[in-house]
Structure formats: C-alpha cells, structure tokens
Amino acid sequence: MHNSSLPHPLNLGAFAFREATDAGISRRRLRQPDVAHVHRGLYAPAGAVADLREDCINTLSLLGEDRCFSHLTAARLWGIPVPFAWAASEPLHVLAVRGAEPLRRPRIVGWESAAHPGEMSQGMIPLVSPAATWAQLSIPGATGTDLETGRKRALPLRWLVAAGDYVLTGPRVSGIRVPLCTRDELVEAVDARHGRRGARALAWALERVRTGPQSPRESLLRLALVDHGLPEPVIQPPVQTADGIRHADLGYPEARLLIEYQGDHHRTDARQWREDLHRQQLFEDAGYRVIAVTIDAFTDDCAALAHRVRRALVGRFSTG
Template structure:
C-alpha cells in the first residue's frame, strides 16, 4: 500500500482499510476509496487527501507485516471498530470469519472481552447483538448468510460443519439438520474451478447420501431466491422428520 512508508511511529491502518489488509469478510462493494489511519495519543490524527484520520487514547494490539512496514489494527480491534459501520448481519459474517474452521483469528471469548472493554463506544450496541449470533467453524461468508437467512425465516438453527458418521467414514456438512437427516451445502465458485476440490466434494456427498441423508446444494443464484430456498429447506426438514 503506497501510504505505508508515511506511517509514523504510533500510527496504523484501521477500520475498513485494516479489514482489507487482513482479508476479513467484508460486504461486497463496501470498501472505501479513502484510507483509515489511526494515531495513538499524543500524536494527532493524520490529515490529508484520501485519508480519514482517527485518534485513540492508548495503543491497542497492532498487526504488522513481516517487514514491519505495514501496520494495522488487530483482527479483533478491527471488528470492534466496524460496529458503527456494518449492519448486524455483516458483523456476524465478519465475526464468523474470525472464528473460521481454518486459520481462526480470534476466539468467541476473546471477542466477548473486547466488546465488554469497548464500553459505550459507538457501535457497541450492535456488537452486543452480534456476539451471541456468532458460530465457530464456518468456511465462507455465504455459509453464514445462509444460516442467518434460515434462522430469520423461523427454521431451526442448523449445526455448522456438523460431523456425519457413516459406514464409510466421518464427513462434515456445511449446515446440518441432524434430526431430519438433512445437509445443506453451499457451492461456491471454487468448488467448480478447482478440479481436486470438486472431486473431493463429489465423493464426500456421495458417501453422505449413501448413508441415507438428504443433501440440498445451494449456489449464489438460489441464495438470491430466498423464498424458494426457504421453502425447499422447510420441505426437506419436514420430509426428514416424517420419515424418521
């Protein structure tokens, strides 16, 4: 990032700029043209064209690149700072990303402590609402969006990456309704473009279905057709319950 050499001691990228540097799960199209830069007191908030300056009273935990030239607020502090900017669902999506199955950047307890320490800062009320909705173990933002959609429609909450034991092995499903033996899988673009991943998914789902589980596959088009998607899932759950 071109601005990095201009960072002074006690300054770091923050807010949406930090989220981009840390590759956190941000809403599509939310990124701003301006850079958010925060200074630790007594240094003044930076000013300049294309820069949104902030100032904090004490130094928070800061992430640094290997070279030390790129500094950003930590993943947890970045999530806290965006409480005033993101919707509830988007805070849950980002929070789930921090607790992801692969390479988690935080723990639920750690996020809870950070929210408590934020006191009455702007956006904290929304963060408090988001905290109990977070679930560890997700693999992608669409999985979280799908889970929130189903819960919002009054359907039971599914297990996230629930384990399914079959005669041929143990497998995981993105969202699992265990009592009705229904698995919901989100098929992202990488599932189709990565031949190895595609083969792994085909074999895994074949084994799950052979163990008499029903698998519903959801792509971005079906996810956008919310009423149809909810109806399909509700029907599958009811069918599963009636046959058990």
C-alpha cells in the first residue's frame, strides 16, 4: 500500500525535486525507504507507484494486443496532476482499440475507441500517449465516479489546464524539464475528439494551456488572476539579479512585479526558507516588487490576491 504521509499530489506518481521542496519535503525525507529515487532529480512514492504498476502488470494477461491502460490510470502512470489522491481500491481504466471488446471485469473500467489514440509503453505496461491521456481526462467517467452524487466525473476545467501545462512542461530530469508531448500533439488530440464528449472542455483548456509552470498551483494561480480580469502574467519571467539570471514563478515584467507561490516548505524547511529569502531579496534588489502567495490565497478563489495584484499594477504604472 502507498504511504499516505507524502502530501497530495506527490503520492500520485513521479515528481521532481523542486516539487518536493515546494510541498515541504526535505532532502532527508526523500532518502526514506517509501520514496523511490527514479532518476537524478526525479522521485516517486515507492508504495503508490509500485501498487499501481503491480496492478497493471497483473492485468496484462487480460489485455492482449488490442487493449492498453488509459484515462485516469494512464494519467497516474505519466505523473499528470489530478486533484484527488490515489486509492488502492481505485479501478484500472483499460481502452480497447481496433474493434476489440472492452474489458468487463471487477475493478476494471472498460472503454472502447474506433480510433487509435496513440499507444506508448512504460516497460512492459502499454498505455495511451500523454497527449491522448490528457484529452481522455475531459470525458465523464474518465476520473471515476463522485461518491456523494454518483455522477461520472471528468477532470475539472482548471485542472484540465494544469494537466495540459504539465504534459507540455514535463517532469524535471537531471536538472531540466523533459516535455511529455508537444503542443501540436495536444492539438491533434483535441481535433480527434471533435464533436464527441469532452470536446468543448478540451477546446476551452487548449486555449489556456502554457509551457513552463512548475506546479499545478502555479497554473491554477495564473488562471485565477485572468478570471479576475487581470492581464495574463508571464510564466517564469527571467530577472537579471546580482547573482545572475533568476526566474520567478509568475510576473508582470513591464510593471516590475513578480508573484512567487510558496508551499509549506517555507515554514518547515530552514534551508529552503533561507534560499527563498535570498531569492526574494535578489528580486527586490533588482528593483522588483514581490508578492508571495500561499495556499490560503485559494480559499476565496484568489479574489483578495487579485485585488492586491491589481493595486500593485496600477501603482507601478501610475508612478512609472
């Protein structure tokens, strides 16, 4: 069983070192046996991923050549962020292609598709491509069933954007981000669903998907600011500081205003706190105002934060 002590969404799949520190995970914690060191700079929860992969491997004999893992199961395997935790009782999603019959078994959600969505593999595990997986998340039932209402659940619109940001940006491997797909592949995946379930949601999300966000919260923050009528902030704007080029999470370079999302690591990890304080001082010494944002900003859908940002922008432009 997976270790629930890792915070969501790190308990879902592979995550980068910075994503761990943003969630308040120290270097010492990453060396514990319930965290697998997949690659330099890339980690995974040993329990959750192992359990899910083991479930998939144990199901391979049922798949044959014309079925592969899809929808929420593929999203978990690719590490695509979703706003709910993995559970050992979660069914596996399996897609049948090329006329194969959809699987009907306990703890398996069987899907079928006349069109082949593009298939890849992780070791011996066949699954749909990252772009196709992203598109599938827009379909009712793709992420399971709401236990309270009994309604089939699709990925919420804003999280669909965050998921798209992730597949374009990719996990960090050996210090660099490795994209899981290209924007053209996302466009093709959206076109393939034209006139079908989830098509409207995909079209809406595709317009808002961007490359560069380092976490789902940064994606959600960007969307919230735009929803409140603010200009879209620049993602990872480069800032020339006394210690070289540094990149802020979000910002309005012309107004010399930066927005930094701070996870719990600012409170729990002394080393990370010092690094972030130094980083903020570098930005401020370079002539930028920095607005620090925590998870509490989302309690009112970022309305108060948007008001602060708006006032800061007006003040900068009026005095500039």
